[in-house]
Amino acid sequence: MKETTTTIDPNSISTTELHQILLTAVAPRPIALASTVDKNGNVNLSPFSFFNVFSANPPILIFSPARRAKDNTTKHTYENIKEVKEVVINIVNFAMVEQMSLSSTEYGKEVNEFIKSGFTPIASEKITPPRVAEAPISFECIVDDVIELGTEGGAGNLIISRVVNIHIRDEYKGNDGKLDTEKLDLVARMGGNWYTRAAKDSLFEIPKPIYSKGIGVDTLPMHAKNSSILTGNDLGRLGNMAEKPSLESIEKCKKIQEVDDALATPNLEDSYKKLHSIVKKHLEDSNLEEALSILFCL
DSSP states (O other), rough: OOOOOOOOGGGSSHHHHHHHHHHHSSSBBBBBBEEEETTTTTTEEEEESEEEEETTTTTEEEEEEOTTTTTOOOOOHHHHHHSSEEEEEEOBGGHHHHHHHHOOOOTOOOOOHHHHHEEEEEEEESSSSSSSTOOOOOEEEEEEEEEESSSSTTTOOEEEEEEEEEEEEEBOOTTTBBHHHHHHHHHOSTTTEEEEEGGGGGEEEEOOOSSSSSGGGSSSOOOHHHHSSOOOOHHHHHTTSSSSOHHHHHHHTTSSSHHHHTTTTTTTTHHHHHHHHHHHHHHHHOOOOHHHHTTTTO
């Protein structure tokens, strides 16, 4: 079946439609539960998924309380930061996701979302806004800059925040004293009303190519690149191997009974399929070196 693609000029659709496409496509997005105060000391707490870390030296977190598309009004977080250039960015995990969602309600400026959402405020050490006691990690930040990306509804306002203090609840550390990804159980924003959870069953590891120069998919046999069984992920994993298999390793794999049977198959296409199925099984069992050697048997 022929694949089709819809091409859209962003200027040809409404801001609401564009917003929906962007937020559904660019996901999952981490959530910054931002605590701020205005010049009179009134506290505001609100979540933002236009958020990420952008630098470690200096430590910079950036989030964006965008203008509302429906009426072009600005959010209290943005207004507070214009008055008091400080913010606590609290990280959100599954244990607090429903309360976080409640805090996103557009209450009046006089309403304290800590009280409405049931979160516990706890005094920060270096800045004025309180942090969320329930958050696994909280970053006290000084706002270095605010970059306004536009003046119309939907325009973002980049809050460039420099971390000056970090609070980590010890229950989210592993035995090595470092943050434990499984224990953190973080959540992230998807499109619409959807979220995703970084729970154990959804976590997986991929060795980083920066630790070794992978041989690359381009060095794999042509029959592998044309395979109907091996996926792009399979090829990428094989291409991440540090070196091609040795002749000794290849010859050893040829003596494996199922590999020998695949190589002896008269029809070349059938031989490829059998061999690729064997390779895929070894990949699933994380026998990477053997999988690569088998691939080079033909």
